[in-house]
Amino acid sequence: MTTRSERGDWRLSLPPGVRPYFEAAPLAALFLGISSGFAFSMIGATLTTRLAQHGITKSAVTAFALTFLAYNFKFLWAPIVDNLRLPFIGRFGQRRSWLWALGALVMAAVAFLGFADPGSALSVVALAAIALGVAGATFDIIIDAYRIELLAPRQLGVGSGMSQYGWRIGAAAAGALALVLAQRAGWTVAYVACAAFALPAMLVALVMGEPARHREPARSHGALAAIVAYFSPLVEFLERQGAVVVLAFVLVHKIGDTLANLTLRLLFADLGFTNDEIAFYDVGVGFVALLVGIFIGGIAYARLGMKRSVLISLVLMAVSNFSFAALAAAGHTNLGMAAAIGFENFASGMGGVTVVAYLSALCNLRFTATQYALLSALASIAGRFITGTTVGALIEAIGYVNFYLLTTIIALPGVALFWYMMRSGLADLSIGTAGREGA
Numbered sequence: 001m002t003t004r005s006e007r008g009d010w011r012l013s014l015p016p017g018v019r020p021y022f023e024a025a026p027l028a029a030l031f032l033g034i035s036s037g038f039a040f041s042m043i044g045a046t047l048t049t050r051l052a053q054h055g056i057t058k059s060a061v062t063a064f065a066l067t068f069l070a071y072n073f074k075f076l077w078a079p080i081v082d083n084l085r086l087p088f089i090g091r092f093g094q095r096r097s098w099l100w101a102l103g104a105l106v107m108a109a110v111a112f113l114g115f116a117d118p119g120s121a122l123s124v125v126a127l128a129a130i131a132l133g134v135a136g137a138t139f140d141i142i143i144d145a146y147r148i149e150l151l152a153p154r155q156l157g158v159g160s161g162m163s164q165y166g167w168r169i170g171a172a173a174a175g176a177l178a179l180v181l182a183q184r185a186g187w188t189v190a191y192v193a194c195a196a197f198a199l200p201a202m203l204v205a206l207v208m209g210e211p212a213r214h215r216e217p218a219r220s221h222g223a224l225a226a227i228v229a230y231f232s233p234l235v236e237f238l239e240r241q242g243a244v245v246v247l248a249f250v251l252v253h254k255i256g257d258t259l260a261n262l263t264l265r266l267l268f269a270d271l272g273f274t275n276d277e278i279a280f281y282d283v284g285v286g287f288v289a290l291l292v293g294i295f296i297g298g299i300a301y302a303r304l305g306m307k308r309s310v311l312i313s314l315v316l317m318a319v320s321n322f323s324f325a326a327l328a329a330a331g332h333t334n335l336g337m338a339a340a341i342g343f344e345n346f347a348s349g350m351g352g353v354t355v356v357a358y359l360s361a362l363c364n365l366r367f368t369a370t371q372y373a374l375l376s377a378l379a380s381i382a383g384r385f386i387t388g389t390t391v392g393a394l395i396e397a398i399g400y401v402n403f404y405l406l407t408t409i410i411a412l413p414g415v416a417l418f419w420y421m422m423r424s425g426l427a428d429l430s431i432g433t434a435g436r437e438g439a
Contacts, residue, residue, distance in 0.1 A: 017299050020158045025151045028204045029159040033166020035201035036143045038174035039106050039136030043067050043129050046178045050187050054118040067133035072381055074137040078373035079230045081141050083217050093210030095146045102139045103202040107195040109135040114191025143201055145369035148360045148434050149211035156357040157301025161294045164352050170197055215365040233367035242426035249417040250378050256411030260321045260404060267400055271332045281337045286345040293349020301354050307422050309354040314418055316347035318411035325404035361435025
């Protein structure tokens with residue numbers, strides 16, 4: 001029998017596969033992602049463009065990439081977000097108060113960067129960029145924690161997909177708005193206007209309230225108790241059955257994919273693709289394929305379950321590296337580029353949902369901010385380090401075809417580890433309360 005509330009729910013008119021995307025918590029994850037993506041873009045392509053237009057040397061411009069290190073090491077101060085109760089606004093809830101405070105801090109940091117003049121005080125610009133990097137990375141900590149605790153376990157896949165959509169929208173929209181406003185009103189106005197992109201996440205906290213699944217940590221008193229509280233998230237995780245295997249999987253599963261993705265522009269340049277071709281296939285076709293992959297990833301997580309959807313995504317991401325080996329062997333072919341880019345972005349979109357949902361499910365609701373910050377950093381740091389230290393020389397030594405074949409092989413241990421975790425039951429035993437508990 002249909003209840004009155006069900007008859008009044010417009011979502012019931014939607015196809016079953018689409019319906020979960022329009023529930024309140026996944027929609028909130030979309031707006032959280034928008035605010036997360038914009039901060040990253042402000043110290044990425046937007047700042048690079050601004051510095052280049054001021055005639056700053058290439059070596060100085062590329063040095064600003066070091067501001068992204070805050071995103072790799074944010075787990076070091078994540079326990080503060082989990083454990084420290086903010087004065088005055090802390091009474092509104094641990095997650096909401098931090099989200100509002102950090103949103104305001106990010107807005108101030110973006111404005112600071114906008115007022116800094118690269119032409120007269122590059123050191124001030126560097127200081128502002130570092131400040132925004134730290135503020136943005138800390139904003140990410142609370143956004144991820146709020147998202148995980150807001151979503152029910154069954155919504156983790158769809159919610160991760162909506163967060164990915166939001167991140168892309170926030171990064172692209174803020175970057176585009178900055179360029180348009182800078183052309184007409186200057187960079188200061190552009191940055192100040194873009195600071196408003198922090199508001200969606202802050203409004204989510206106002207509308208949705210404190211996450212029902214949030215678990216308040218025990219209050220620590222004294223230096224020793226504070227030290228224990230700092231290391232408690234890591235200790236709790238290591239005490240789980242098979243924790244070392246799970247951490248090994250998190251560390252290695254993305255290395256092959258990261259190595260391949262960070263070198264694609266080098267491949268395209270050496271194969272003689274023009275900027276127009278790269279823009280159309282890599283940015284255009286790739287973006288559409290990514291959006292499709294994100295959508296399919298959310299459905300796969302809901303229909304197939306966590307374990308099978310993650311395994312399928314890992315296999316697809318490994319095979320996508322092989323497609324670039326085929327492109328390198330074939331040479332300059334637009335059809336080959338479209339196929340390789342489309343397949344890789346589809347696989348990355350699907351994996352970005354299912355694997356992120358799995359990492360989210362690994363968290364203990366008492367330490368969501370710290371554990372997710374640690375897991376997400378662990379998942380990316382190895383690939384980025386190897387890329388920055390050895391990849392260029394490796395490509396020169398063995399060529400692109402063998403390099404991408406090697407990245408395919410490097411991706412296989414992650415697939416094998418997760419298959420072992422499924423067979424042994426560790427994939428289930430390792431799940432934290434975020435993947436099991438409702439409100």
